[in-house]
Amino acid sequence: MLLQQILNGTVSGAIYALFALGFTLIFGVQKLLNLAHGAIFMAGAFIAYYATAQGLPFWFALLLATIATGAISVVVDFVAFRQLRKSGHAEFAAIVTSIGVDLILMNIAQQVSNTKVLSFPFGTFPVKFFSFWGMRISLLQLTILGLVLVLVLALAYYINRTSFGRQVRAVSSNEHASALLGISAAAVYRQTFFIAGALAGLAGVLIGLSFNSIHFMMGEPFLLQAFVVVVIGGLGSLQGAVVAAILIGIVQSLTIAYLSSELSTAIIFALLFVTLLFFPNGLFGRAGNYAGGSRR
Amino acid sequence: MLLEVRNLSVSYKGIQALRDVSLHVNRGEMVALVGSNGAGKSTLLNALSRTVVPQRGQVVFDGKDLGRMAAFQVSRQGLLHVPEGRQVLADMSVWENLQLGMLALGQRPARYSLEQVYGIFPILEERADQIAGTLSGGQQQMLAIGRALMGAPEILLLDEPSLGLSPLMGDQVFDALTRLNREGLTILLVEQNAYRALECTQRAYVLDRGRIVMEGASDVLMRDQRVIESYLGA
Numbered sequence: 001m002l003l004q005q006i007l008n009g010t011v012s013g014a015i016y017a018l019f020a021l022g023f024t025l026i027f028g029v030q031k032l033l034n035l036a037h038g039a040i041f042m043a044g045a046f047i048a049y050y051a052t053a054q055g056l057p058f059w060f061a062l063l064l065a066t067i068a069t070g071a072i073s074v075v076v077d078f079v080a081f082r083q084l085r086k087s088g089h090a091e092f093a094a095i096v097t098s099i100g101v102d103l104i105l106m107n108i109a110q111q112v113s114n115t116k117v118l119s120f121p122f123g124t125f126p127v128k129f130f131s132f133w134g135m136r137i138s139l140l141q142l143t144i145l146g147l148v149l150v151l152v153l154a155l156a157y158y159i160n161r162t163s164f165g166r167q168v169r170a171v172s173s174n175e176h177a178s179a180l181l182g183i184s185a186a187a188v189y190r191q192t193f194f195i196a197g198a199l200a201g202l203a204g205v206l207i208g209l210s211f212n213s214i215h216f217m218m219g220e221p222f223l224l225q226a227f228v229v230v231v232i233g234g235l236g237s238l239q240g241a242v243v244a245a246i247l248i249g250i251v252q253s254l255t256i257a258y259l260s261s262e263l264s265t266a267i268i269f270a271l272l273f274v275t276l277l278f279f280p281n282g283l284f285g286r287a288g289n290y291a292g293g294s295r296r
Numbered sequence: 297m298l299l300e301v302r303n304l305s306v307s308y309k310g311i312q313a314l315r316d317v318s319l320h321v322n323r324g325e326m327v328a329l330v331g332s333n334g335a336g337k338s339t340l341l342n343a344l345s346r347t348v349v350p351q352r353g354q355v356v357f358d359g360k361d362l363g364r365m366a367a368f369q370v371s372r373q374g375l376l377h378v379p380e381g382r383q384v385l386a387d388m389s390v391w392e393n394l395q396l397g398m399l400a401l402g403q404r405p406a407r408y409s410l411e412q413v414y415g416i417f418p419i420l421e422e423r424a425d426q427i428a429g430t431l432s433g434g435q436q437q438m439l440a441i442g443r444a445l446m447g448a449p450e451i452l453l454l455d456e457p458s459l460g461l462s463p464l465m466g467d468q469v470f471d472a473l474t475r476l477n478r479e480g481l482t483i484l485l486v487e488q489n490a491y492r493a494l495e496c497t498q499r500a501y502v503l504d505r506g507r508i509v510m511e512g513a514s515d516v517l518m519r520d521q522r523v524i525e526s527y528l529g530a
Contacts, residue, residue, distance in 0.1 A: 166396050170385050177383035179367035180345060180376070182400030182447060 004135045005257045006250055011141045013249020014148035015210070018203035019222050020229040020241040021155065022073075022196030028236030029172040029192050032090060035098040036076050037200055037226065038219030039105035044069040044201025045208035045218060046109055049118050058124050066202045073197020074190055076101050081189075102219075109216035118214040125209055144206055151199070152242055159238065168192060172236070228268055232275045234285025243283060247271075298323040298482055299344075299375070299451055304353030306336075306343050313339040315506045317353070321451060321484050326477040328493035328514060329486045330527055331503035337486040338380055340503070341453045344484075345377035346370045358450055372402035374450035380459065382440040386429030390420055393428050393443050400447025407448035416472055417442050434465030441472070451482040458489060470496055490527035494518045502527070 019041055026034045044065040051061035080097035084090035128139040159165035170178040171188045178185060207222070208214040229248060233240025248268055255264040275283065299321040306314040313336045321327050329337050342348040344355055346367040355362045357375050371377070385393050394410060414421035417438040423431060428439055437457055444452055457473065458466035474496050477483050487493035494500055494514040502510040502523065510517065517523050 163395065163399070166388065166392055167399065169388060170396055173385055173387055174383060176347060177379065177385065178396075179347060180371055180379060180383070181396050181443070182368050182371035182402060183396070184366075184368045 001257070002254075003133070005253045007135055007137060008141075009250030009253030010246055011144055011249070012210075012253060013246035014145055015203050015206050016222070016225060016229060016249055017242045017245035018148060018151065018199045018206070020226045020233070020245050021152070021238060022199040023223075023226045024230045024233070024236055024238060024241045025168075025192050026196050027230065028238075029168055030081070030085075030189065032081060032084075032094040033098065034076070034081075034196070035095060035223065036080065036101040036105065037196070038223030039102040039109075040069050040073050040076065040197050040219070041200040041204040041207075041222055042109060042214075042216060042219035043072055043105055044204030045214040046112065046118075046204075046216075047201070048205040049120060049208065049214050050112075052120060052124055058120075062202070062205050065205050066198045069201025069204070070194040070198035072105075073193045073200070076197070077189055077193040082186075085189075106216050106219075113214075113216055115216070119212045120209055120214075140210065144210070147202075147206075151202075155195070155199075156238065164191065225268070228272050230282075232272055232282055234279075234282030237282065237284035240282055240284030297321075298358060299484070300354075300356045301340075301344070302354045302356075304340070304343060304350050304355065306339050306348060306350045308339065308348070313506055314343065314350070317503075317506075317508055319501050319508060319511070321482060323482055324477075324480055325499065326473075326483040326485065326497045328490075328497040328500040329484065329503055330490040330493050330500055330523075332527070333488070334505075335503040336506040337503055338455055339506075341377055341379075341455050341484070341486055344370075344453060345375060347377070347379075371400045371447065372404075374400075374404060374448060375453070376400060376444040376447050376449040376451070377453040378440045378444050378455065378457065380455040382433075382436045384428040384431070384436050384439050384443070386427070388428055389425055390428055390431070390439055391424045393439055394420070394446050397443035397446030400444075400449075404448055406446070408445040410446070413442040413445050416445070416476070432465075434461045434469065437461060437465075437469055438472070441469070445476075449481065451484060452476075453484050453486075455486045456488055457485070458487065458492065466492075490523070491518070494523075 023034065023037045026032065047068050048061040048065040051064050052058055076098070080101045081090070081094055084093050084097065125140050129136050130142070159168060167183050167188050170181065170183055171185050175185050204219070207218070225248065229241055229244045232247070233244035251268060251271060252264045255267050297320050301317060301319050304314055304317045305312065317340060329340065331337050339348060343350045346362060346365060357373060360373065362370055385396065394413065398406070419435055420439060420442050423435065428436065431439060441457070454473070457469050461469065470492065473483060485493055485497060494517055497514045499512065500514045500517050501508050502517070510520070510523065
């Protein structure tokens with residue numbers, strides 16, 4: 001029972017990680033909070049839902065939703081952030097503009113869905129279970145774990161080992177010096193927004209499928225949770241986001257199983273404060289690296 | 297003429313930092329910009345690399361007007377600026393910093409290979425895997441110059457390369473620059489230490505409160521009474 005809950009929590013945590021990775025990637029590079037990230041996540045679920053409703057195969061709907069949310073995210077950057085960056089002190093204004101985009105996207109989704117809760121038709125993903133060591137894991141859970149593992153490794157490789165990743169890190173640590181090296185910060189922003197949006201959209205589809213529920217406000221609790229993930233993991237730290245997301249997934253699953261589902265939010269935030277007590281910069285954060293770092 | 301600046305004026309937060317500055321640098325030259333603190337030397341380099349946008353004036357580099365370009369595009373033309381304070385990417389390795397330098401190539405061919413840069417600054421090869429922020433000031437300066445060389449500079453703008461370095465390190469950096477210039481690299485040098493700057497350059501401009509007040513051959517300026525009184529501390 002305990003192991004089963006830990007397994008279930010790990011799977012949820014893996015999806016949270018996809019969501020939080022994009023959020024923290026944007027924060028790491030731009031020092032801006034993208035509060036439209038939850039709506040982009042929701043858009044992913046919506047796009048996949050309507051695509052399958054049109055009779056498209058699920059794998060194609062998943063791919064479509066991932067690419068489309070990447071594109072939406074680039075548009076969000078263009079609309080909500082691009083102009084603000086020029087001002088050099090965009091932190092506060094970006095909160096307002098990205099909430100604006102968040103509300104617009106939610107409003108559109110509300111209109112489209114008539115405020116109804118949608119769900120993928122039964123059998124969208126084959127229902128199949130495997131048993132081992134007294135635990136049960138569904139094919140969907142297994143697929144999610146595999147997919148997230150591959151994506152996290154790919155992202156880590158991309159950021160740490162490729163020229164593009166070096167550009168991302170260069171812009172995030174010193175935009176001024178990066179420009180002198182011939183790096184286009186705008187291009188780096190576009191690409192990070194695309195990746196972040198695509199990961200969020202994919203997470204939206206997976207959550208919509210796992211919880212069998214898609215609605216226009218589904219992104220908001222995840223956005224709030226992403227804050228917790230990012231702070232526990234360490235601002236701007238990608239490995240921190242993955243570890244913290246899985247940790248939160250497990251804690252949440254154990255709370256629901258052994259205490260009560262109403263308590264899970266309170267316990268997660270309590271976990272946040274306890275973590276900060278011992279790790280003021282989060283588990284993987286470095287002092288002054290991102291939180292106090294200035295945009296130049 | 298590789299670089300020509302005509303009537304450049306720059307204001308920063310309401311303060312006019314440069315007024316009507318005109319200068320030129322020929323291919324293969326090493327030219328110094330001297331002047332006291334706050335004379336506008338760094339502002340001039342920033343305006344050339346477009347990290348600061350000038351109010352008026354024209355910068356023509358290699359026959360191209362840089363007027364509408366963003367900083368990263370100017371770098372890709374081969375006008376490479378090694379800024380004050382070196383600005384190495386502190387949490388990345390020496391090797392990664394050098395690799396990033398190659399982005400300035402754009403479509404242009406490389407001019408210095410990694411081996412050649414390691415040949416000029418052997419310490420960079422020894423420390424290739426070290427995090428740049430842990431290097432000494434002199435080593436960081438060498439990295440900043442090496443990184444710019446990876447981007448095939450047509451002209452190298454250097455802002456106070458010896459600032460904060462030990463005299464020995466400063467000498468090493470200047471020796472390397474002199475050698476690079478002798479091998480054909482065009483350099484525009486800003487240096488607080490006017491004596492050192494005039495000693496290693498062919499021509500120089502003297503900047504005072506945002507204006508060019510004197511120009512000429514470096515060895516002539518070094519013997520000029522006004523220069524000696526104001527800048528050489530005689």
